[in-house]
Amino acid sequence: MRKVFSRPVSLKDVPFHYCPGCNHGIAHRLIAEVIDELNIQDNTIGVAPVGCSVFTMDYFDIDMFQASHGRAPAVATGIKRVLPDRVVFTYQGDGDLAAIGTGEFVHAAARGENITLIFINNAVYGMTGGQMAPTTLIGQKTKTSPQGRKHEVNGYPIKVCEMLPPLEGTAYVARVAVHKPKSIIQAKKAIKKAFEVQIKGLGFSLVEVLSACPTNWGLSPIEAVTWLEENMIPYYPLGEFKTPTAGVI
């Protein structure tokens, strides 16, 4: 008998601190599997955000840096410019990337920085206790929108993947989900493609990963993945929004 599924080498053998059913663990594993498959473990530098995933440096067996809130793309830009032969990625949540870090990721994309952003979108602030995020859906109840988000008061959710393709510096933009095995396979393909885009030096790449937060959504893990499929995917459609010129990859 042969092992067909086991822990990737790039992921340290330590337990995650995440809540039961949190999809961060799946996203971590996919990134580690891609790093293993591309054989870039010794050559990859990750930048951790502020949020639930602030301790990712404890989990990935690669060089990691922990940036100030929202500033991961700026830190990654510096690392990539000083060490252009390294593969540099950031791992950011929606409270980090789409709120306080909006300026950083938009300008990193506009400059066409040759880095990869993994953007975990769970439509809520996780670490601080479930407050409304810029990506919270209309009508979604959170700690700071107990009656549900209203567009008259709170505006509309930000669609990150839709706003990036017009910027010429972006090479690859995709949105995936990790709520069921079929989506997980597609998510891994997109993350691998984003890393390959960077290795080929084609420009900025971003993969948005729709992810469940059972604790702050107030649902069981199984209810949460169903809620994600029924509510998030209709508003945040999955797919590739921008790919490099045909034939390059």
Next chain:
Amino acid sequence: MALITFREERCKGCRLCTTVCPKNLVVMSGQINDMGYHPASVLEMEKCTGCALCAMICPDLVIEVQREVKAV
């Protein structure tokens, strides 16, 4: 013929693995692990095909899958 092993001390009892098994083999154990959760387990291992869907959706990398692989 397949063998799947659960690191029961790492399982947080989220039950996502029980929803994806095509043969509904994954069940929650009656025991409680050190963290206070009922860990996932498989009782009828002989029916398992080793498709690894349960391992794929497990957020805590609890599950490891082995199976017979035909020589190419």
